[in-house]
Amino acid sequence: MPLAINSEAPNFLANSTEGMIHFHNWIGDSWCVLFSHPKDFTPVCTTELGVVARMKADFERRGVKIIGLSIDPVEEHERWAEDICSATGQAPNYPLVGDSDLKIAKLYGMLPADTDGSAGARTAMDNATARTLFIIGPDKKIKLTISYPMTTGRDFNEVLRVIDSLQLTARQQLATPANWKQGEDVVIVPSVSDEEARKRYPDGWKAPVPYLRLVEMPY
Structure with missing residues (x-):
């Protein structure tokens, strides 16, 4: 089942391009954007990862940490980063979590809990529902989810607008x-x-x- 707004974001321990991530500890007292991808070396996701890297300062000014997830091992993420830089002019400058065993995708309701197999045996289309963006508050509660088809690139200016709204509500x-x-x-x-x-x-x-x-x- 999809995670509901105001439910607790599931905690996890996983390897990333910036080392092991204990998710709740990594968030700390910050806001967080977690956005997922069905497979490395996919065209729309490549553009998104580069755009977010260029916009990182906009998120940081709002006290927001960025973390990506893709259903492939971290070693593939590191090779993908080279393509992202070539295509967009900016490699990811935030952690990209590996989820080759599908554990986190299932934990967050992006794949059915009974899904078999691992990343190596699956195509991007097999994982097409792993295209969800989560905004998580400092209380570790989910404030927003948006799911996108593989063919539609995400509008990260809209994500910033939502964060501004959420933070205004929290403050005032x-x-x-x-x-x-x-x-x-x-x-x-x-x-x-x-x-x-x-x-x-x-x-x-x-x-x-x-x-x-x-x-x-x-x-």
């Missing part, structure tokens, strides 16, 4: 409306009463309907 009990961007009005969450909202926002708010209370984004 504010939500974000559809298509929200930084600097636009935000929503007072329902758990904040009108009485408490008046204390926080003495200038008031806009309410096109009573339960939709819009205020300027605080800085």
Whole structure:
């Protein structure tokens, strides 16, 4: 079964391109993006890994660690990194976990628990459902999952937008409306009463309907 939002991200110990990763310890007090791949040397994934490497500073400014996972051994990841650099101009500068025994993919519900075999005997199409991105909070709880087909590259600007929204909610009990961007009005969450909202926002708010209370984004 897919992992639900607010469930605990399963912990694991696995080898990566940056050594052994004890996942929860590695996250520490940071936010985390874990994004998975069905096989090394796949075209769309190659572009994604390079783009994330170029955007690493954008994630770091938000206190977010990046970690990738692909269903192949770490030795293959290291060879793949050369192609990623050739194709995109940037090799991965974050750990890429090996999952040749499919253990983590099954732990995260990306492959059925009864899946047989190992990476060597499987094609990318066999692992096509291992195309999920998870945002995990410092509390080790899953805040978002997005699954993509193998033919559609992920939009990491959207991932940053979601992180900005999640962190705003964590800090100030504010939500974000559809298509929200930084600097636009935000929503007072329902758990904040009108009485408490008046204390926080003495200038008031806009309410096109009573339960939709819009205020300027605080800085």
